[in-house]
Amino acid sequence: MNLQEIVIDFEYAEKLKELKVKQESLCNYDDFKHFFYSSEVGNIPENYSAFTSDELLEMLPDYIEFNLYYSWLKIGKYKKHNNYYYTVIYDSLKENIEDIKFSNALAKMLIYLIENSLIKIWEVYYNI
Numbered sequence: 001m002n003l004q005e006i007v008i009d010f011e012y013a014e015k016l017k018e019l020k021v022k023q024e025s026l027c028n029y030d031d032f033k034h035f036f037y038s039s040e041v042g043n044i045p046e047n048y049s050a051f052t053s054d055e056l057l058e059m060l061p062d063y064i065e066f067n068l069y070y071s072w073l074k075i076g077k078y079k080k081h082n083n084y085y086y087t088v089i090y091d092s093l094k095e096n097i098e099d100i101k102f103s104n105a106l107a108k109m110l111i112y113l114i115e116n117s118l119i120k121i122w123e124v125y126y127n128i
Contacts, residue, residue, distance in 0.1 A: 004035050007051060007103055008051050008056070008103045008106075009101070010033045010050075012104055013048035014029075019121070021114075021121065023048070025049035026039070027049070027050040027051070027052060028047040028048060028050055030047055031047075051103065056110060059110055061123065064090055066092050071091050072091050073088070075087070075088055083100055085098050085099065086100075086102045088109040089109075110124070
C-alpha cells in the first residue's frame, strides 16, 4: 500500500483547512495539488495537510451529545458493486457518511460535525 492510499484527497484537505482545522501532518499537498511527505510537521501557509486515517481518528470524538443523548462513533465496512466502502456514523444522527477510501469517510464526518456545529474546532485540537 502506498502512502497516498491512506491520506485524504485534496478536496477534503482544502475543506478542512478552510474550516480552520490545525494543519499538522507529515503528509501534505501544495497549491498545485501535488502530494508530498515531509519529515517534519509544520504549518506552512500554502500547504494543505493530507491527514491519514490515524490522524483523523484522533480528531474525531468517541461520542457527541445530541438531543440530550450520547451518540457513539461507529465505523463499518461493506461490499457494494465489487468495491469495499467504509461507513462512519454517530448512532443517533441521521447522517451516514461513506466512501471507498477510509480516510475520506473520516474527513467527511469531521467536516459534517464542524459545519453543523456538533463539535467546536477547539474540541478537534484538544480531542475533548
